[in-house]
Amino acid sequence: MLNIKAKTRSFIIVCGVVLIIFYIEYSNRKEDEHFAANAEYTIGKVSKITKRGGHRTTSISRIIEYKYYYKGKWISDHGPLEKELGEVRNGAPIIDAYYAVKYDPSNLSSSKILITSRPITRNVAFKSYTKMYGEIESINPTYPGYIRINAAYTFKGERYKVETILHKDSLPCGTLDECKESKRIKLFVSDNFPYFTDLFYKSSNRQHLQ
Structure with missing residues (x-):
């Protein structure tokens, strides 16, 4: 009688473990399917x-x-x-x-x-891009000869921001005073990765990302 009870208990435990394993595998598969879709x-x-x-x-x-x-x-x-x-x-x-x-x-x-063989470089990001204008939120001189610009832009209904540091002679909006007056700046936005703009890569502190 004791052997039967012991065997029954063992059988129930084994069945429970198997059910748990099946449930975990099923849940993981459903999560993977949901993620993929x-x-x-x-x-x-x-x-x-x-x-x-x-x-x-x-x-x-x-x-x-x-x-x-x-x-x-x-x-x-x-x-x-x-x-x-x-x-x-x-x-x-x-x-x-x-x-x-x-x-x-x-x-x-x-x-x-x-993790691909190489990170996202400028060439990868700009295989396809859109030209547009962004709004200058702030523009001020930084270290000698350079200007820090904070701009915002809307792409496909989403709002993005970019900070860039450019030489004072290469501002897309003209001189510092002209940029302050116009309050807008020309930029190219990556179609596949709209966080990336040409201003992002042109910034003096991001030349290593080229």
Whole structure:
């Protein structure tokens, strides 16, 4: 009698474990399907590579910490350093470099950074672009010979901002006084990554991103 009870208890435990495993796999599959059906693309910036808690520091135990741009805010997230199912890892991530990020707008904690062989360069961003004018929010001299400009622009219904530092003789809006008077500035906006403009890349502090 005791053996029957023990076997019954063991059978129930095994069935419970199997059901839990099936439920987890089913939930993960549904989440993956939802992500694939609803995901959109934006740009992200690698912040740092850190170790997972309680593990030795190996490539498997490390994660990529990054932030991605969404409606004027930077959302922090992380992903595995090594390639896993659904992840793109075609190169070594570069700290402070920009990559494409796939995210779920209905669940901002669900995102994947696409580590391609190279980060997003100016040539990649501007394979397709739109010419337009932005509004100058502030424009002031900074270090000798250079002007800091903060501008805003609307692209496909979304509002974006860009800060750039340009030489005083290469302002797209003319002289400093002319720019202050017109309060607008010409810019080229990347169609695929509208956070990026020509002013972003022309800035004296971003020449390394060319």
